[in-house]
Amino acid sequence: MITVDDLLASARDKTGLRDFGDEWFTEPLSVLVRALNEEARLSEAGLVLTRRRLTALLADRLRLRRLHRDHPEVRDEEVTVAAEICGLPRTGSTLLHRLLAASRHVTSTLSWETSYPLPFPGEGPDAAERKQRARDRAALFLRMSPEFGDIHTIEWDGPEEDVILLDRTFTSMSFDSFYRVPTYGTWLRGADQAPAYRELREWLQALQWQNPARRGLPWVLKSPHHLTAARTVLDTFPGCRIVMTHRSPAAAVPSYASMVTSMTGQYSDRVDPVEIGRYWSDRFATTLRAFTEIRRERPDRFVDVRFADMVAAPVAQAEQVTAELGLPADREAFTAYLARNREQRHGRHTYTPEDFGLTEAGLARDFACYEEVAP
Template sequence: MTVTTALNVPELLEKACAKTGLADFGDDWFREPLDVLVHSLNTEAALSPLGFELTGHRLTALLCDRLRLRELQRAHPEVLDVEVRVAAEICGLPRTGSTLLHRLLAASPQVTSTLSWEVAYPLPFPGEGPDAAVRKRRARERMRVFSQLSPDFGDLHTVVWDGPEEDVVLLDRTFVSMSFDSFYRVPSYGDWLRSADQRPAYRELREWLQVLRWQDESRSLPWVLKSPHHLTAVDTVLDEFTGCRIVMTHRSPGQAVPSYASMVSAMSAQYSEDVDPVRIGRYWSGRFARTLEGFAAARSARPDRFVDVRFADTVSKPVEVARQVLDALGLRPGPADDAAFEAYLERNRTERHGSHSYAPQDFGLSEEQLRRDFAFYEEVYL
């Protein structure tokens, strides 16, 4: 059963203003992506009643954060002068070892990274102390609810409320984010995203990183960030963050695409009762093929800004790979890094919940078709 009530952008804006008591969203450039997203949600996503309720709440919360960001910047203009140094954005198709590599590198005492609780709640609540106790409590509760809605998700992707998390969750507040077509069937939004100028969104990503650093002076270290979303805007990332390297994780799309289709099927079931694995598999196979074609063009223009890591190496010799990446970033690895890497690997063994199985055929794909469609990529990088 799908809902009969449509999401309405003016209503969402009004709700956010009423909830916060604020009215300044700043530059209204975000209205285009928001309008495209909401139209796609209304016409394509087949939201369930629960999905409609959750989505309306989520979009309102993102708009509230936009209002609160502008208010914080008005009250504390020094935030806009905070230096942000991004050492690396870890990219690659999903399910290519990028999460393991990110969490390993984030353990290094030489870098910092976005954490799950703070990308969910990046701004302090009124009266909240520097320990961020309210936001951490809400993040734990949010993780508990998510686990109830998607009980099998932990077998696909280990998530902890206080561990490193993708910075794309900060980009959600710009409504320019791969998160949306991962959680919902919104193909027209996905088409728009691939052709959009993402520079305003990445300027705001910098502002969110400034806010996190402003709240905690110990975050003055260079950032190591991660999300496959950045493959859709490689040139923009490199232009916006001077000195940033793209750390590209490589794995055969024959394994990566069905694995991600399995994850998307689990995530989207929270929001819709009409989840078609075949449709999901074909959408993401085509989406990733076009994304990797764009990546190849961007890489050929600035090859010195890229670091390559292969999935098999990350799995078989993770500490060695992490040391190599640090070295490529100009951060000399030492005993403290090695100890941190080993400690994380031990913790990771206790956090993992299980494994999952999948096959291309489960998603309307075939091994032969995937080899053919991604031959241009595998012949160069694998």
């Protein structure tokens, strides 16, 4: 059994700090903890890992408040977000993000710093301890889910989704991707995420303050989570464009179900692929219907990229997107990243919709509204 009070106490004991600041986050944390206890079917190891994970996220909240007290200038950092790349998972968004992030004209969140965004006591500016922990964490993840590397390339020091920073608000699609927590997922998609995105800005400020070379560079970020809060993204980051990647849900949804099945197996011995497939098919169909309305309100804030075009000509697509964002292209960096990406690929990711209780006909029906407006 996990309790919110025990988690808060453990984080305070771990850090020696007391002040969480505004405790608005206890609502999403409470919803999540209830779902974990009642729905997630955690294994004994999964319970231990989950309690440790939630405690670490709370500890980072305490450390961020201390950073603000000790260095109030962090809040003065000017953060400019040029783009949030999103779309259904498995639609080419990761490739596009890593291509754009390779450019010297932009900056992005890196994997090691989304896991460990603040310096440990006594750590130097090279962040050696955090980087080593990130290497070890990535290796452990792949040992626990060896097939995951065939689905998604892990780069401990490469660009990573900013949603991992949002995990510290407990308002994040990460949780229903790693755990069976349907009541949390329902709550999340109806919640006001504005406080979480205000804190996302604070985390970006903290990362930029630690590395002054980032000042003046626009951030290019990415996560499918932003589909659930597109209006909030646009309100929080003026001038930000949403770059949406498009692929037929008949391919994208089963692919993500396969990934979630792999991740959930780290925490539960009772994983039902059919349950996962139907859950995410319903969640994404509902999300895209709401997303369509937001696009109609602010069509000038969106850039579209087709999965087929990303596969056929990734460098050309990256150049086109940077042009739409009003940023200089960096063809040399794009080409170099693409060559490295090809070397990293290994194994094959194989699945069928039926593996997850889905059919192509059913997906076409459920996502018909999206298919009608997708480019």
